[in-house]
Amino acid sequence: MSLNTSKIKTLWRLIKQSLKGEEHDYTQGNVKVAILLLSIPMILELSLESVFAVVDIYFVGHLPNADVAVATVGLTEAVISLVYTLGIGLSTGATAIVARRVGEKEVDEASKSGAQAITISLLIAIVVACLGVYFASDILSLMGAKPEVIAEGTSFAQIIFSSSPAIILLFLINGIFRGAGDAAMAMRSLWLASIINIILCPVLIYGVGPFPELGLVGAAIATAIGRTTGVVYQCYHLFAKNRVIKIYRSYFKPNFEIIKSLLGIATPAMFQFFIQSGSWIVLTYIVSVTGSTDASAGYQIAIRNVVFFILPAWGLSNAAATLVGQNLGAKQPKRAEQSVLLTTKYNIIFMSIVTLLFVCFSEFIISLYTSDAEILAYGSQALRIIGFGYVFYGIGMVMIQSLNGAGDTKTPTWINIFTFWVIQIPLAWLLAVHLAMGPVGSFIAIPAAETVLALLAFYFFKKGKWKTIQV
Template identity: 60%
Template sequence: MTTINNRNRLSYIYQTFKQSLNGEEQDYTQGSIRKAVFLLAIPMILELSLESVFAVVDMFFVGKLGKNAIATVGLTESVIMIVYSVAIGLSTAATAVVARRIGEKNPDAAAHAGAQAMVLGISIAIVISIIGVIYASDILQLMGAASDVVKEGAIFTRIMLGGSVVILLLFLINGIFRGAGDAAMAMKSLWIASLLNIILCPIFIHFMGLKGAAIATVLGRSSGVAYQCWHLFKGSGLLQMKKRHFHFDGPLIRSLTTIASPATFQFIIATGSWIVLAKLVAESGGTTASAGYQIAIRNVVFFILPAWGLSNAAATLVGQNLGAKEIQRAEQSVLLAAKYNAIFMSFVTVLFVFFATPIIRIFTQEEAVVAYGARALQIIGAGYIFYGIGMVMVQALNGAGDTKTPTVINFICFWLFQIPLAYLLAKGLDLKSTGAFIAIPVAETLIALMAWYYFKKGKWKSVQV
């Protein structure tokens, strides 16, 4: 009997996994909540996992170019996180509105909302690209990069920031797909972009150096955007965008902006704090500490992105179930996703605490860089369980369209708490870069506790989008 039950369970898991990757149209407002979480989370986890694999592979090959190249990529990525913030902010708004319209069984209105989000996103990205191309060297200098790092790395920064349009569109359109419940399509588009990146990165770096890494990234992401657009306009999915959907809709643009603005500032506040910490590490520990920190952060991102998959699943389920007036189901979906994320993150904590040095040594053999990187990985990794819970709670609020509450939480925890604490520890108590490392898990734990509190208060249940 036990053997039969195990066989049936394995068969059920396999069928669920297969169904999640096929991208079949599902109604996530009915049926098993656990199955709904997995159907959305599996492709979302796989989607972001390959993106995180690319981040690590990219750093592996860039690491062969020396610590100046590592520092350049790290500092540039810190600034590009602002672009990601805008992309994620717009993506959050698109997911919330599209999910709500899908929950209301109105796919045409969902397509219109997604198209208007794209109009808004392209306009913003063009401005960012122009600024990045013109002021690349100044941006690196502002980040505290040494003169030789600025000289070698300006071209990398110029290309990466110049490609802001494709970065923004890639993540924005995936937010539209996720809101519609088509997580498999979001996964496939990011996989295409990341796989091409992984293939082109070592080839282009070999022939063009650091500049090649930037070109490979922009080309890879452009291919992902092309795939997305083909399916939005020519595919057979739930969302079918037409020319009329792109006609400027002032009220809808304002509605999207109302949701996206706090969400964008939410992530700008967070990434701005990371930029300040990267600058503090560079100032207090020099290029060696900065290189070690950047390698550690790439590994942190590697394991955080899959957890974002579960968090994004929670956001979609909240949006669609609120649209269908299934309030209790929305809440239960979030609590289940938080439970799964905490379990996953506990394993990551063990990995980082006990195996930090061999992980960092994969990317560099410079002992001083390894020492800084391992220390950063162990300290930052200590708070991973709280990261996982906090991410789900924050994304649940965002998915409901309540982007203001997480923005306030981020401002308090990052700017009023994390940054002052990092400076106090690094400079006031002379812990140098270690002090900056310690401030990260402490602040993330506070975010998790505050987000949990506001989620349980339940005001998100009455938000209208």
């Protein structure tokens, strides 16, 4: 048997192992194998998460009032990203604590931490859902939506906001699974949710068979049902099956020590992602007020594709976060650092390929979603400009997630404040408004800010303070 054949067989065996979700000790053995076993299901998981927005944009983009429908989905998704922020922040805290406990071989404590995180998340999600449903039209108005978008999109926004518990729990519980190294379980829940959304979207939007034609509202209902089903599937495996993390009813009894530790990590993480999401909302607003509805629609299509192609890199970054947490728990900081540097190398390679795709094929990619000439022009321009910074996005993501995985969520928060609110927003406003560049000014500000973020994150990672954080 040749050496290449042997390597291919080994790779295929590892891929199958990663998809099956077989238990593995990530604090021992080959670091490359550990990265592969974690990153493959994480990449598939997060790629499928992005499918929700891409599928919605694709199908509503073929409705008669495509510009209004796409702008509505885009503006709502921009605001609902604040809900994602809560879910991601809580998930970050849960991942860090669960990974640390698993690395210490304290699996029961890891499970108790997961139960406390679910309780806190559910309470927050219910409050967010109520506020979002009540203020849906006001939120769209604040985003600079045109009157026709508000009239058409309020019901869509209300349904999406009402599904906030499913959104937050989907993120949170997958964070628990990832922290335990059970990335395959997180992947499967997103597969199920995404497949249901893909099936229901055209059925409910266009009215297939016995189903009524619901248009834009149908897209919202399909998304809500898909996410809710994913959460039910997660809970079944969390409570009824024997996996790394197994939660019992008694674990939900309030444990203020765990809650304090969880919120100590999750609160800065929520603020961290809130800062980032808030800056994207402001950018969306700047594009909306300096351009037309076509400009907003084109930008939103471009951003959905940016998210779609960046999430595999985020999957690699989440693998690094899990490896950092578990190896710090096992008192192996050198192995944790080695995992991060190797993951960064792989992310740079992947992001370089995506950069070439965006720069060379931006018009083709956007044309898959719309045939409108104005929307196509704005969308392809946005995709091309944003794509130039992709390599730096990859570096920054791994470094930030590694700091988060160590429980050092405060440093990334300060990096985000400086990068997004001192650089990105002022630069976008300067270029778009004062220099009259319009939406293009906002597009340019994105890779500029992300480059600074990558450099700062790498600097603080190399300083090594994260190795001393206690969780």
